[in-house]
Amino acid sequence: MNFFLILSSFSTIFFIFANAASFSYPIESRNKLKTVSQPFDDFYDDYYLLKVDVGTPAQSFRLSLDTASSFLWVLDINCVSKDCHGTSDYDKKSTYNFSDSSTFVKGAGTFVAQFDGQPISGYLGKESVSFGGLTLKNQDFGSAQVLPQLYVDLPIDGVIGFGLPAMAVNGTRTPLDGLLPMLDQQMFSVWMDRKVDTSRGGPGGLVTFGAMDTVNCFADVNWVPLTVKSYWGFDLDGFKVASYERKNKEKVISDTGSGWIGAPPAVISAIVKATGAKYAWNWEI
16 A cells, blocks of 8 residues: 655645555445545644544534544543533533443453553543544544543544554554545545634644545645654655754654644754744743
């Protein structure tokens, strides 16, 4: 299987492409392939979330679409971490209850997964997962019962990982494994819009499954082969910001789970100096 990242010349837009020719599926299903789009909810221009339904009847969640992981997890109703159900009606979180779903199938035990270097744990299962008019049947997922304060503080109910198979958790079937064979073209594109006041969440972009987003993206694209096989990673030849220029070839990743651009401290320091920007070193922003 070959994977490529497509970069657009239009700011805040990038495309991700996967050639899934090695996927096999019944001939009769090929007439049912789809191209669909689904809007993001944007919080603070930092968290871009998708509405995802899990189970039957549907239990709805706001999940972070994350290309730096390959696992789907949601908060469990029996989560024991502090504040994992939210601290008020305003930030109340949705939680999953397997006993309320007729399509839940018990998975292969428990899981411990690393997200941003911090562990999340719970039990594995299989469920019906729907978003954008698409349904992944018997999709592997995790129902998280213990998670770090980092994720409790975020305005999310979990993560849907659109990373590569190399990052699968405990040999589980990744969301892309189930998604790509259903699409007209084995690709998805991501447009992250920029808003001014999105602290409580609002429309902020679009995910297009099965095609390029020709409405929000220019036709001029640059195909970049992946060089970091576990991630959507590629080689950066260099960049320039104001008077600062860096020509070193370095490996970078495209991570939809973050609305930020990150770099080593020495590079950030040089950019801050060149631009006169204000930088909070204790918060790293």
